[in-house]
Amino acid sequence: MGELLRDWRRTRGMSQLDLSIEAGVSARHLSFVETGRSRPSPELILRLAEQLEMPLAERNRMLLAGGYAPAYPSHELNDPELAPVRAAVRQILDGHSPYPALLIDRHWHLVEANPAGALFTAGAQPHLRTPPINVLRLSLHPDGMAPRILNLPEWRAHLLNRLRQQAAATNDPVLYDLHEELRGYPGGNGHAAPVNDAVSHVVVPLRYRHNDQALSFISTTTLFGTPLDVTVSGLAVEAFFPADPATTEMLHTLATS
Structure with missing residues (x-):
């Protein structure tokens, strides 16, 4: 999960400090999340994903990588x-x-x-x-x-x-x-x-x-x-x-x- 978060943060051109300020979390804690030293809650994962403007499918992927169930359903159009x-x-x-x-x-x-x-x-x-x-x-x-x-x-x-x-x-x-x-x-x-x-x-x-x-x-x-x-x-x-x-x-x- 930390690797996915780091990749998306870099894709958006944000530093750890930038993202921590936007998400309302300390830069130290964010660094621990990215390196795997700290396990984030699903609420924090979704808050970070929101600030990174990640597509819903990628938010689900990051939740799964963090050990949580997906937050967003994926139906077939005929459902x-x-x-x-x-x-x-x-x-x-x-x-x-x-x-x-x-x-x-x-x-x-x-x-x-x-x-x-x-x-x-x-x-x-x-x-x-x-x-x-x-x-x-x-x-x-x-x-x-x-x-x-x-x-x-x-x-x-x-x-x-x-x-x-x-x-x-x-x-x-x-x-x-x-x-x-x-x-x-x-x-x-x-x-x-x-x-x-x-x-x-x-x-x-x-x-x-x-x-x-x-x-x-x-x-x-x-x-x-x-x-x-x-x-x-x-x-x-x-x-x-x-x-x-x-x-x-x-x-x-x-x-x-």
């Missing part, structure tokens, strides 16, 4: 306990139609999507559409969406930066490995043709070619605000909105065709 979560997600996905919306887990695997989400999988090779579908791999792989992303260098840089920040925040080796994999895909050189519109000065849009139509999207991410379940804490809804009237018209046309 009865998560029925309200499934209902909320379905309402978001359905309500967002005819615009694409995807439910993803903490490793960017596609859990569910509304019908408009098929816009992004159309044309991708089968090995990228076989579950579990990783939406970042689907986006940047040359057999996936990448050939149809009109501003690929810009969008690729945005996704890699976001993934790098997420990996650093969670200290998750799966995300670090995914980042290294995606970095090796082509498409990082060159510059997208400049588009002088209002949205490009505010957010990074996704410019995507569907058939002969150039579509433009902006995206939002929705998280559960107070998760106490490991599974729920890793869920996110990625919703895409049309960034121009032509995209709006095209999506409504596709929905009714």
Whole structure:
């Protein structure tokens, strides 16, 4: 447990003194905890984990390493306990139609999507559409969406930066490995043709070619605000909105065709 605590403290760039002050414990006691000379209570472990902003799964891991039971449950999404979560997600996905919306887990695997989400999988090779579908791999792989992303260098840089920040925040080796994999895909050189519109000065849009139509999207991410379940804490809804009237018209046309 002490080794895990020390690793997370260093990941967050905190000294023992910094963490002890934030957690309301003496630096001496914290040092004893890290070296194994003192066994912390589960309450102290959770207080330290809270100050280190550790993911719920990692908090459970540190409790187990300290000899205690996990504090946070981890249900399958189909379990009865998560029925309200499934209902909320379905309402978001359905309500967002005819615009694409995807439910993803903490490793960017596609859990569910509304019908408009098929816009992004159309044309991708089968090995990228076989579950579990990783939406970042689907986006940047040359057999996936990448050939149809009109501003690929810009969008690729945005996704890699976001993934790098997420990996650093969670200290998750799966995300670090995914980042290294995606970095090796082509498409990082060159510059997208400049588009002088209002949205490009505010957010990074996704410019995507569907058939002969150039579509433009902006995206939002929705998280559960107070998760106490490991599974729920890793869920996110990625919703895409049309960034121009032509995209709006095209999506409504596709929905009714």
